[in-house]
Amino acid sequence: MAESEEEVDVLVQRVVKDISNAFKRNPNIDEIGVIPCPEARYNRSPIVLVENKLGVESWCIKFLLPYVHNKLLLYRQRKHWLDREALVDITSTLLLLNPDFTTAWNVRKELLQCGALVPEKDLYLGKLALTKFPKSPETWIHRRWVLQQVLQRFSAAACRSQQQHGEMESSELQRSPMLSDQLTRTLHEEMKVCCDAACRYPSNYNAWSHRIWVLQHMARGNIKFFHDELSSMRVWVSMHVSDHSGFHYRQFLLKELMTELSQAPTSSYASQNRPSTAPSSSPPHPSHTEANGELTGAEASGDEERQLNSATVLQLFHQELELCSDLIQSFPGHETLWSHRRHVFYLWHLWRRDLEHHCSCNGDAEAVYASSDSDLQAVGLQSHVNGQPGADEAMEVEGTSLPDPHDSKRLKRGVPLPDPPSLTSEYGFVSGVLDSCCNHEQKRFAAAYKKWIDTVVNQAR
Amino acid sequence: MLDKHADYIAAYGSKNDDYEYTLSEYLRMSGIYWGLTVMDLMGQLPRMNQQEIIDFITACQHECGGISASIGHDPHLLYTLSAIQILCLYDSTDAIDVDKVVEYIKGLQQEDGSFAGDKWGEIDTRFSFCAAAALALLGRMDAINVDKAVEFVLSCMNFDGGFGCRPGSESHAGQIYCCTGFLSLTGQLHQVNADLLGWWLCERQLLSGGLNGRPEKLPDVCYSWWVLASLKIIGKIHWIDKAKLRTFILACQDEETGGFADRPGDMVDPFHTLFGVAGLSLLGDKQIKPVNPVLCMPEDIMQRLNLKPELLNFFLPMLTLVLLHHRNLEIIFSHA
Numbered sequence: 001m002a003e004s005e006e007e008v009d010v011l012v013q014r015v016v017k018d019i020s021n022a023f024k025r026n027p028n029i030d031e032i033g034v035i036p037c038p039e040a041r042y043n044r045s046p047i048v049l050v051e052n053k054l055g056v057e058s059w060c061i062k063f064l065l066p067y068v069h070n071k072l073l074l075y076r077q078r079k080h081w082l083d084r085e086a087l088v089d090i091t092s093t094l095l096l097l098n099p100d101f102t103t104a105w106n107v108r109k110e111l112l113q114c115g116a117l118v119p120e121k122d123l124y125l126g127k128l129a130l131t132k133f134p135k136s137p138e139t140w141i142h143r144r145w146v147l148q149q150v151l152q153r154f155s156a157a158a159c160r161s162q163q164q165h166g167e168m169e170s171s172e173l174q175r176s177p178m179l180s181d182q183l184t185r186t187l188h189e190e191m192k193v194c195c196d197a198a199c200r201y202p203s204n205y206n207a208w209s210h211r212i213w214v215l216q217h218m219a220r221g222n223i224k225f226f227h228d229e230l231s232s233m234r235v236w237v238s239m240h241v242s243d244h245s246g247f248h249y250r251q252f253l254l255k256e257l258m259t260e261l262s263q264a265p266t267s268s269y270a271s272q273n274r275p276s277t278a279p280s281s282s283p284p285h286p287s288h289t290e291a292n293g294e295l296t297g298a299e300a301s302g303d304e305e306r307q308l309n310s311a312t313v314l315q316l317f318h319q320e321l322e323l324c325s326d327l328i329q330s331f332p333g334h335e336t337l338w339s340h341r342r343h344v345f346y347l348w349h350l351w352r353r354d355l356e357h358h359c360s361c362n363g364d365a366e367a368v369y370a371s372s373d374s375d376l377q378a379v380g381l382q383s384h385v386n387g388q389p390g391a392d393e394a395m396e397v398e399g400t401s402l403p404d405p406h407d408s409k410r411l412k413r414g415v416p417l418p419d420p421p422s423l424t425s426e427y428g429f430v431s432g433v434l435d436s437c438c439n440h441e442q443k444r445f446a447a448a449y450k451k452w453i454d455t456v457v458n459q460a461r
Numbered sequence: 462m463l464d465k466h467a468d469y470i471a472a473y474g475s476k477n478d479d480y481e482y483t484l485s486e487y488l489r490m491s492g493i494y495w496g497l498t499v500m501d502l503m504g505q506l507p508r509m510n511q512q513e514i515i516d517f518i519t520a521c522q523h524e525c526g527g528i529s530a531s532i533g534h535d536p537h538l539l540y541t542l543s544a545i546q547i548l549c550l551y552d553s554t555d556a557i558d559v560d561k562v563v564e565y566i567k568g569l570q571q572e573d574g575s576f577a578g579d580k581w582g583e584i585d586t587r588f589s590f591c592a593a594a595a596l597a598l599l600g601r602m603d604a605i606n607v608d609k610a611v612e613f614v615l616s617c618m619n620f621d622g623g624f625g626c627r628p629g630s631e632s633h634a635g636q637i638y639c640c641t642g643f644l645s646l647t648g649q650l651h652q653v654n655a656d657l658l659g660w661w662l663c664e665r666q667l668l669s670g671g672l673n674g675r676p677e678k679l680p681d682v683c684y685s686w687w688v689l690a691s692l693k694i695i696g697k698i699h700w701i702d703k704a705k706l707r708t709f710i711l712a713c714q715d716e717e718t719g720g721f722a723d724r725p726g727d728m729v730d731p732f733h734t735l736f737g738v739a740g741l742s743l744l745g746d747k748q749i750k751p752v753n754p755v756l757c758m759p760e761d762i763m764q765r766l767n768l769k770p771e772l773l774n775f776f777l778p779m780l781t782l783v784l785l786h787h788r789n790l791e792i793i794f795s796h797a
Binding site: 061062065066069070073074076077098100101102103106109138141144145148203205208209212213216242243244245248252255334335336339342343346347448452456 | 479480482483484486487488529530532533534535537578581582583620621625626627629630631633657660664675676677678
């Protein structure tokens with residue numbers, strides 16, 4: 001085993017080289033790990049590449065880490081010179097072993113700024129580090145910085161082509177297929193990285209708050225993407241019923257969708273032609289119009305569109321509470337599920353209250369009132385705006401088949417919608433659980449839920 | 462047991478393992494703050510090497526004014542706060558260029574009132590707390606736009622009364638501690654929904670008596686501190702079972718080596734040792750100095766600095782009692 005300073009030097013330099021060669025040999029490495037191996041037993045490099053997995057034998061780490069660590073710090077203090085290539089190799093070795101070493105990420109930020117590194121390479125390094133350290137805050141922080149660089153490059157590229165085609169509108173440019181394809185690819189890749197890290201560590205706060213950040217910065221206003229996320233996450237949360245962060249992500253999606261859909265009308269055609277309604281505050285987005293196209297045909301009037309959006313919101317909340325009920329009954333005693341229910345019902349309560357408020361505030365504009373009325377009629381909520389906020393009984397609606405919220409024609413034909421969630425239905429659900437379940441925890445959570453909605457929702461009305 | 466804990470901390474600094482040291486050097490300044498604060502709470506601060514530590518901090522201040530975790534590392538708000546906390550323990554803030562630190566912190570505030578952790582721009586409510594705490598300790602809160610800073614923190618409040626790292630993020634006990642601490646330092650605790658937040662916080666207590674940081678997570682000594690301190694700040698500490706929490710914290714001690722772990726049976730470390738001891742102090746342990754729940758520093762240091770971060774009191778329950786009392790009197794008199 002190498003012990004003298006000189007020997008360590010030689011050994012470590014070789015190992016760093018072996019690591020960078022492994023990445024050159026196989027650019028598709030998708031996971032890193034440590035191979036437990038207290039001593040150098042074989043006469044071979046401690047870097048092992050098997051298919052797409054890169055392993056480091058554990059014995060060499062105690063030499064490797066302090067060596068690359070000190071080398072970088074000496075460079076940082078301008079006591080030791082390293083060229084760009086050496087810096088790239090040293091920081092990547094260092095960060096795969098200790099990804100919370102902020103300064104090493106900062107060195108890479110500088111390399112990226114001066115063009116010695118491309119963003120894709122750093123997103124890849126971060127992704128690998130997360131396979132071994134799925135929580136690593138600094139890795140997520142660096143990722144957000146790199147993504148911001150990517151976004152800036154996209155908008156710079158859009159500006160350049162705008163100058164070339166002076167007559168084009170910026171929104172059209174942003175829809176330019178090449179740019180938007182690249183952005184979409186990056187977006188999907190981020191979702192994959194987040195999902196992978198979420199699977200590796202339960203209730204991974206950093207992974208899920210990163211996912212939210214990505215949506216806020218890269219998919220704002222993209223209703224279709226939010227819908228897709230909501231449906232693709234359905235299976236995931238059903239298999240991770242203790243993952244509070246995963247459920248919080250659903251709450252975030254619901255809230256965003258609810259907000260977007262409340263800002264009707266959303267199609268550019270309709271907002272141009274109906275100045276009386278609040279304009280959508282969402283900035284133009286590459287796939288914005290495309291995303292809403294199926295919801296809002298250009299011929300749709302604002303009223304119809306509002307009805308449609310209200311119906312979509314009702315559907316979303318109905319389906320979410322159904323999912324929640326199913327999971328609570330299939331997996332008794334999970335605090336996460338009850339906490340999710342609190343939030344979903346609370347969001348629904350807010351939406352409905354805002355709707356009531358909106359209607360009563362616009363008493364002077366009869367047209368708005370009337371159209372709002374018909375909105376509510378369409379979603380089975382009319383009783384609440386007719387001055388009976390206490391009448392929480394759901395309207396009797398026959399039929400149980402749920403219409404596709406995207407299908408405006410079916411709505412026009414008057415396909416029945418589900419009953420709106422109400423305090424009554426929630427009390428009914430709780431007493432059902434209390435009567436039928438013998439799981440002590442489940443009963444405790446059910447009772448706490450009832451108390452919560454009693455206090456927070458019922459008394460606040 | 463307190464002597465053992467002090468021995469553990471005193472010995473920790475002199476351990477010389479290259480590998481362990483390099484792994485955690487990126488947070489060394491905070492490590493020193495944890496060690497020194499817990500020593501001070503146990504009345505054993507003189508055992509640490511004051512001059513060496515102060516010289517180290519001086520060497521960690523950069524041209525921009527910010528302070529790094531260790532020599533050769535980049536400056537960051539997290540370690541800037543830790544360094545200032547240490548210097549306050551030693552009454553030696555003159556060891557750094559205070560005006561430059563203040564400029565550094567001021568320069569990290571964004572248009573929306575939020576704070577970046579360093580020049581690279583990551584935003585987090587933790588950094589709002591770091592900025593406010595550092596400036597409060599230096600008596601320079603006026604350097605920043607407090608109203609805007611408050612506005613941003615409040616925009617991170619959730620339906621459950623809790624706070625996350627950014628608007629829309631999940632409530633998390635660590636972030637809640639930072640946000641309630643921030644609102645206390647800026648005198649804005651009335652903006653917290655204390656009943657709702659208190660409800661969420663006391664639901665963190667598990668059967669073992671320990672507290673977790675989010676639903677369905679394991680109990681942990683450090684989360685026990687963050688939840689307990691937040692409850693203290695919003696005046697709801699009486700909503701949890703204090704005796705059971707004390708039992709849990711005590712079970713996390715290593716009786717042979719000294720120090721506290723995250724959970725009973727795990728390896729001890731200085732981080733959990735501070736939060737274990739600070740937690741016992743908030744629970745009223747008389748062997749330990751009283752701790753300030755907002756800054757996690759001994760109260761005697763706060764008095765020296767003349768700092769009194771706002772805490773909510775039991776005003777509402779008292780009012781309810783008074784009203785009930787009056788109603789009883791009315792009933793009595795109406796029967797008379």
